[in-house]
Amino acid sequence: MSGAGEGFSEGALRPYVITKGRSRPSRNTIGVETLLVAVEPARALPLSATREETALVRMCGQLLSLVEAAAHLGLPVSLVKVLASDLVDSGHLSARSGVPRAALPDKQLLQEVLDGLRRLR
Amino acid sequence: MVSVGSADRYLPDTVQQAVKILVVGAFGVGKTTLVGSVSEIAPLRTEEVMTEASVGVDELAGLEGKTTTTVAMDFGRVTLSSRLVMYLFGTPGQRRFWDLWEGLAEGALGVLVLIDTRRLEDSFDVLEQLEIRGLPFTVAINQFPDSERYAEEELRGALDLLPETPIVLCDARDRVSSVDSLITLVEHVSGLGAARRSEAVS
Numbered sequence: 516m517s518g519a520g521e522g523f524s525e526g527a528l529r530p531y532v533i534t535k536g537r538s539r540p541s542r543n544t545i546g547v548e549t550l551l552v553a554v555e556p557a558r559a560l561p562l563s564a565t566r567e568e569t570a571l572v573r574m575c576g577q578l579l580s581l582v583e584a585a586a587h588l589g590l591p592v593s594l595v596k597v598l599a600s601d602l603v604d605s606g607h608l609s610a611r612s613g614v615p616r617a618a619l620p621d622k623q624l625l626q627e628v629l630d631g632l633r634r635l636r
Numbered sequence: 637m638v639s640v641g642s643a644d645r646y647l648p649d650t651v652q653q654a655v656k657i658l659v660v661g662a663f664g665v666g667k668t669t670l671v672g673s674v675s676e677i678a679p680l681r682t683e684e685v686m687t688e689a690s691v692g693v694d695e696l697a698g699l700e701g702k703t704t705t706t707v708a709m710d711f712g713r714v715t716l717s718s719r720l721v722m723y724l725f726g727t728p729g730q731r732r733f734w735d736l737w738e739g740l741a742e743g744a745l746g747v748l749v750l751i752d753t754r755r756l757e758d759s760f761d762v763l764e765q766l767e768i769r770g771l772p773f774t775v776a777i778n779q780f781p782d783s784e785r786y787a788e789e790e791l792r793g794a795l796d797l798l799p800e801t802p803i804v805l806c807d808a809r810d811r812v813s814s815v816d817s818l819i820t821l822v823e824h825v826s827g828l829g830a831a832r833r834s835e836a837v838s
Contacts, residue, residue, distance in 0.1 A: 547725070612654075628716060
């Protein structure tokens with residue numbers, strides 16, 4: 516592996532190293548707006564956990580969306596999707612999802628959104 | 637930009653569901669301003685890594701192969717009720733960013749297209765793409781101090797909008813005005829939903 520980094524920009528490669536070469540999350544229900552929270556009581560991460568996985572679980576000590584966690588950690592959203600998905604699979608994070616994919620938002624939800632927006636005026 | 641302290645960074649644990657709306661528009665049209673006037677947190681910036689292999693631009697003719705670009709995205713948050721939160725994403729409208737929309741638009745309630753009347757032509761591509769993709773949208777005209785004032789019908793014609801597409805005038809710096817444009821969008825989606833539910837989805 517010696518000299519493998521020569522001539523490559525670390526910036527472009529690093530996200531794929533962190534995700535072990537994957538660019539897509541293991542579950543397709545995870546989106547930018549998915550709400551994440553660390554599972555209580557906290558489960559120890561395996562020794563093989565990356566720095567980024569550890570940081571993500573710590574960031575999600577309280578409820579936060581995936582995209583906010585990514586912004587606070589300064590990591591690309593696509594990378595955090597892969598990590599969050601794994602951590603949900605492994606039982607370290609729990610996810611509360613948004614509007615189901617391929618389903619129209621129901622009338623009740625839209626009404627709730629409208630009521631909330633009108634309260635902001 | 638003021639960063640949010642970790643104390644008020646988090647959502648109340650009662651929140652069960654998140655929805656999102658995309659605010660799409662050309663560079664400098666006021667997306668971040670609108671997101672900022674509605675958001676309860678200082679808008680956050682994040683980066684999405686995008687591969688530009690499949691993008692249909694050939695302005696870079698001669699530069700073959702994949703290039704990886706990071707696109708900055710600003711977003712904000714509004715807590716709508718004890719159980720519901722909304723995220724607003726300011727998304728660049730240029731053609732080369734459309735791949736980015738795929739992931740973002742999935743599950744979105746709808747799209748607010750922000751337009752500057754001084755550069756109407758910047759929005760033609762975006763509007764066409766939204767119509768092709770069948771994403772519900774509303775057009776919001778951001779009124780700049782030196783914008784010429786047009787009648788709604790004039791703009792509707794110039795933008796070649798479908799009769800059912802709502803068009804509103806707004807001031808992205810103003811909270812109430814920005815919220816009003818979002819209300820128009822959600823009302824539109826609500827109306828479409830009723831119509832679409834009676835249709836067979838292909």
